[in-house]
Amino acid sequence: MTNAPAPMLQVNALAKRHGDTPVFEQVSFETQRGEFLALMGESGVGKSSLLNCLAGLDTWQDGTVTVAGQDLAQLNDTQRAHWRRHAVGFVFQAFHVLPHLDVAQNVRLPLLLVHEAAKGRGTPGSAPELSARAMDERVQAALDGVGLGALGHRLPRELSGGQLQRVAIARALVHRPPLVLADEPTGNLDPDTAATVLQTLVQQVRATGATLVMVTHADSAAQRADRVLRLTAHGVVAQPPFAAQR
């Protein structure tokens, strides 16, 4: 008898309110390691709120979120912050690149945070410390992976929107998190740039074997996913596969 691999992400009967306003309830789904899941749904239904719950950035009222066997509700705020540093990579619609740091320094930030966490108390699953040289190599490899290997010294204001989002992708993956969350990552880009940036994101996530959960309004983006779920106020429903090729 073979044991099925443990899911990367397990969401069970999750219910979220903002104050007294219900957002969603009975949200349950699982994703496997290496899977790419697209999350769609009407504006305001709570997709970003759900993503924030998965990252441990927001709280919920009922249900559980378990990432790689870690029940997030079992962590206090400090533990959750440490857990997030090594376990999650986040790509937002607005690139959130720090303007006064050059591209390489921006990409290096998550490694510095993981390094700091590793020096502290033992956080569940925390990564070993990296030398400065190992960090340099990781940063360069991450920039090479998104096609920006020669631009590490540039400041963000010297880059295009598509290049900035590539920096954000490199930054989200440089510490090799098992879970990557993307919230409308191509929403600010023109269609051609969006397509190439999305391709980069998917390629790089696949290369690391991470699980990707991506919120999107765009069918063209969702059709690249392994699976598409539609969020409603009363749970998620699987959307039939797109006919188009991935």
Ligand SMILES: Nc1ncnc2c1ncn2[C@@H]1O[C@H](COP(=O)(O)OP(=O)(O)OP(=O)(O)O)[C@@H](O)[C@H]1O
């Ligand atoms: N911090 C907050 N405080 C109060 N209400 C909030 C907060 N954040 C979001 N909401 C509300 O929760 C609901 C869900 O918002 P959310 O941004 O998660 O939806 P969404 O599906 O991602 O929307 P969109 O597709 O337009 O980005 C909305 O009604 C929103 O106004």
